[in-house]
Amino acid sequence: MGSIKLESLKKAFGSQIVIPDANLEIGDGEFVVFVGPSGCGKSTLLRLIAGLEEPTGGRIVIDGQDVTKTSPAQRKLSMVFQSYALYPHMTVYQNIAFPLKMAGEKADLIRKRVQEVATSLDLLPYLERRPRALSGGQRQRVAIGRAIIRQPTGFLFDEPLSNLDAALRVSMRMEISDLHKRLGSTMIYVTHDQVEAMTMADRIAVMNAGRIEQFATPLELYRRPANLFVAGFIGSPK
Numbered sequence: 001m002g003s004i005k006l007e008s009l010k011k012a013f014g015s016q017i018v019i020p021d022a023n024l025e026i027g028d029g030e031f032v033v034f035v036g037p038s039g040c041g042k043s044t045l046l047r048l049i050a051g052l053e054e055p056t057g058g059r060i061v062i063d064g065q066d067v068t069k070t071s072p073a074q075r076k077l078s079m080v081f082q083s084y085a086l087y088p089h090m091t092v093y094q095n096i097a098f099p100l101k102m103a104g105e106k107a108d109l110i111r112k113r114v115q116e117v118a119t120s121l122d123l124l125p126y127l128e129r130r131p132r133a134l135s136g137g138q139r140q141r142v143a144i145g146r147a148i149i150r151q152p153t154g155f156l157f158d159e160p161l162s163n164l165d166a167a168l169r170v171s172m173r174m175e176i177s178d179l180h181k182r183l184g185s186t187m188i189y190v191t192h193d194q195v196e197a198m199t200m201a202d203r204i205a206v207m208n209a210g211r212i213e214q215f216a217t218p219l220e221l222y223r224r225p226a227n228l229f230v231a232g233f234i235g236s237p238k
Ligand code: ADP
Pocket: 013, 018, 036, 037, 038, 039, 040, 041, 042, 043, 044, 045
């Protein structure tokens, strides 16, 4: 479960129309990347899907259900932000367990799930540490652990690697791709980095000034860019 459909989705901030008319169908389990220059509306589109912004018009349908008017919690999508903010005063265990605790789950179940998640992310040796005693990559894995603990149907990533150095970015990219293979959940990943888009995506939505110029596989985009903007952005010969 995890298909996401956008129907004539529109968002304006005052008189500024940021997303004029977005239409998109994302299949269950797909890894989709939204790519485009800074300010083109990637985060806004993602926040609309997450339920963090209210659309000015149109519909969002998840698994066949109209969720346009529902709260973020009801959408069962987990959002992973740029900064990966962890709670500094809590241990790794407490950080990962937090969403389950908030949901009122029983201590036994919480312990079992944290063990599973920490095992899959290689975090077992660090459960009693606080975030400041971890490396950047470990902190990011804790944030991912916190995002997957509730077994959401989909993940939304907003430029999660943009604060990292190049080497760490490459290894985290592989880790997120691995996570996708293992969980099989739908993922939407926002980036302004063409290389990241081309290497990670099943399909890419190329955005320009709030519009989706083309939605296609990396190979299709490269071979048959719909227009000059896509060709220029992807770096294909047109
Ligand atoms: P991107 O993530 O592609 O860099 P954003 O979605 O953040 O782009 O922003 C797209 C446009 O929407 C920008 O012009 C930005 O200034 C505007 N915008 C985003 N959020 C708000 C907001 N809360 N209020 C007013 N304008 C906003």
